[in-house]
Amino acid sequence: MLTKAKWPLFVLLLPGSLIIGIVFLLPFVFLIIQSFWTYESSFVANTTFTLANYAKLFSDSYYFDVYLRTVKISLISTAITLILAYPLARFISRLGTGIKGFLLSLVALPMIGGAMIQTMGWMAMMMRYGMLNGILMGLGIAKEPVAFLGTELGIIIGLVQSFIPLMVLPLVASLGAIDISLEEAAKSLGANSARTFLEIVLPLSIPGAVSGTILTLMMNLTMFVTPSILGQNKIMVFGTIAYQQAISVGNWPFASAFAIFFILSIGLLALLARTVTKALQKSQVNNIKSEQRINGVEL
Amino acid sequence: MKKTVALLFTIMMIATLLLSSCAPKAAETEAAAEEIPCDFDEQTCTFLEGKDFGGRTLVVGVWGGVIEEIYREYVIPEIEKRNGKVELLLGGTGDRTAKIYAEKGNPTMDVAYLNMYEAAKGVEDGVLEAPSNAVPAYDDLYPAAQVGGYGQAFMGLGIAYNPDYFDTPPDWADFWDPKVKGKIATATFPGGDSEGLLAAAGYMAGSDENDPDAMFSKLAELTPFAMIYTSLDELFMMMDKGDVAIAPVISGYAWTYIDKGMNIAFSWPKDPGTIQMMDTLTIVKGTKNQDMAYAWAQLSLSPKVQKAFAEQIYFGPTNSKVELEGKAAERCVYGQEKVDALLRLSTYMIDNRDSLTERYNREILGQ
Numbered sequence: 001m002l003t004k005a006k007w008p009l010f011v012l013l014l015p016g017s018l019i020i021g022i023v024f025l026l027p028f029v030f031l032i033i034q035s036f037w038t039y040e041s042s043f044v045a046n047t048t049f050t051l052a053n054y055a056k057l058f059s060d061s062y063y064f065d066v067y068l069r070t071v072k073i074s075l076i077s078t079a080i081t082l083i084l085a086y087p088l089a090r091f092i093s094r095l096g097t098g099i100k101g102f103l104l105s106l107v108a109l110p111m112i113g114g115a116m117i118q119t120m121g122w123m124a125m126m127m128r129y130g131m132l133n134g135i136l137m138g139l140g141i142a143k144e145p146v147a148f149l150g151t152e153l154g155i156i157i158g159l160v161q162s163f164i165p166l167m168v169l170p171l172v173a174s175l176g177a178i179d180i181s182l183e184e185a186a187k188s189l190g191a192n193s194a195r196t197f198l199e200i201v202l203p204l205s206i207p208g209a210v211s212g213t214i215l216t217l218m219m220n221l222t223m224f225v226t227p228s229i230l231g232q233n234k235i236m237v238f239g240t241i242a243y244q245q246a247i248s249v250g251n252w253p254f255a256s257a258f259a260i261f262f263i264l265s266i267g268l269l270a271l272l273a274r275t276v277t278k279a280l281q282k283s284q285v286n287n288i289k290s291e292q293r294i295n296g297v298e299l
Numbered sequence: 300m301k302k303t304v305a306l307l308f309t310i311m312m313i314a315t316l317l318l319s320s321c322a323p324k325a326a327e328t329e330a331a332a333e334e335i336p337c338d339f340d341e342q343t344c345t346f347l348e349g350k351d352f353g354g355r356t357l358v359v360g361v362w363g364g365v366i367e368e369i370y371r372e373y374v375i376p377e378i379e380k381r382n383g384k385v386e387l388l389l390g391g392t393g394d395r396t397a398k399i400y401a402e403k404g405n406p407t408m409d410v411a412y413l414n415m416y417e418a419a420k421g422v423e424d425g426v427l428e429a430p431s432n433a434v435p436a437y438d439d440l441y442p443a444a445q446v447g448g449y450g451q452a453f454m455g456l457g458i459a460y461n462p463d464y465f466d467t468p469p470d471w472a473d474f475w476d477p478k479v480k481g482k483i484a485t486a487t488f489p490g491g492d493s494e495g496l497l498a499a500a501g502y503m504a505g506s507d508e509n510d511p512d513a514m515f516s517k518l519a520e521l522t523p524f525a526m527i528y529t530s531l532d533e534l535f536m537m538m539d540k541g542d543v544a545i546a547p548v549i550s551g552y553a554w555t556y557i558d559k560g561m562n563i564a565f566s567w568p569k570d571p572g573t574i575q576m577m578d579t580l581t582i583v584k585g586t587k588n589q590d591m592a593y594a595w596a597q598l599s600l601s602p603k604v605q606k607a608f609a610e611q612i613y614f615g616p617t618n619s620k621v622e623l624e625g626k627a628a629e630r631c632v633y634g635q636e637k638v639d640a641l642l643r644l645s646t647y648m649i650d651n652r653d654s655l656t657e658r659y660n661r662e663i664l665g666q
Contacts, residue, residue, distance in 0.1 A: 039653065041420075041424075041650060041653075042396075042420065042649065042650075042652050042653070043396060043397065043400035043424070044400070044424055062657070062660070062661055123530070123533075127533055127536065128536075128537055128540070128542060129536060129537075129540060149526070149533075150526060150527060228529075229529065232487075232526065232527045232528070232529055233487040233488075233527055233529065234527050234664055236660060236664070244489075244656060244660075246397065247393040247394060247396075247397050248393050248489050248490075248652070248656065249489065249652050249653050249656050250396065250397065250400070250652070250653075251653050
């Protein structure tokens, strides 16, 4: 029974829970059920129970290769995004409120147009005779046009640009929350800029980096628009295979099994990332504590 | 006394209601008096006469671009004049097919344009209506356009090429000419263009489109492709520059670029032939707007609309009453003779899309 005090909370939670239940959980349950159905022909399946879809998934190395490729491209893109976003976030986090807000809006601006518009823009730039090759050849960096479209490189460039805002925003929040007096104290005690950054700023910004990394990684893993347009459907990843199976081929049971497997494995990856990060943070805290103890003894 | 007054009042109310329901409504009288002008052919005008769609909305799944513009210019105003509304769902045939099957028995889309193989399968699977002369224009369609759904436009899968590579218009065999190795483009698979090239590979291997081993081993000889095109703009830009020498392209699509002065040309292959393609109008089974869907189909298949398609984007008319001349007649699949010359593939590709796509991913894309 709900106590009287909890009723308002329950009522407030109800609409959101209902929406999540209807638009997410129910279709998800249906996806699980459908993954055990039997494929007959394009868009036609019968409800006879079968494990064939999962058997195909695990017995055929092709799908495992697609999975590995998806994870590889996602990890590389996420790492590059983090490296590019960090200095930008650090710079923005130091600015005054007005200019900070303005710059954050600029960073988030491309997201308003959605992935499709950004990707189409990249497509025009990455064409064999597009702007990017024009610059590279004009500067003498490349003698012949570089193939960006239809390659993993093209996809990674597109993904990094698309998801930089997702990395910058939590990083700015995290870096902005670091008390400036901590850095000043470190410097007054003789630490140079590099040491201050490595021992004060970096450890304290880990929560923002973790949030940004998980958000970006999830978006990269489930990418669809970028690989299908910039990868020209030559580079098959989870999203493009799922779309191909569900929409072009019409094998819904297999597409469902593929999706279930992928969702579960992403969940596991996220869990792993969380555990590793927690362990990292814990060791950082322990390090600081032990250093404080040593310093205390020395003093 | 009170009872009598109440009784009289009730009788008067009933009489008023009865009279008002029998008498024509003001709006109806106006509509009847105000005849809607019709500048279509007689068959279409007669079919549309007196139609009033009562403010309902017809949902039509169709391609965007010039196709959408033609429907907005010629067909939608005719539905609107008759108190109907039209919502266009723009996209590719895959999205539409998936939607039709997912909504089987309770469709939200009334009319869908598909390719001829998807349409025929949809009728077979009971998600689309079989075509009939409930749409009067059906009787005027060429027999090849009466199969599956209502054929909307005849096209052929031919060859777009850069003329610097060929002295004479190439045929399918020229894809295997060593001078174009590495300069071949194809479209994404599955899809009409790429499936057509796969079928052509089967014929070049001495077999046909029902022999996957022959098709794949022969097509693999063409890999790696210079590009897998998703955009015609990009394909023709690369062809114009000579980075792509040859590609399977549906007739009609190349002409716009040729007219822009690009260094490209189009060939109608003869051995084993130009592969038949057909945009097909289908009516979704269980539609709640069947009358509107029939009206849409009649307008869409009418000579006036088909002529607009032929003259603007060189889509071959399926209605035998359409008469073309000049450039349109030359560039379209037009007339019985040209229609008969097209190579119609079996349903093997659509029946085996699942396994063929897997093999294509693996053996052709190497992915």
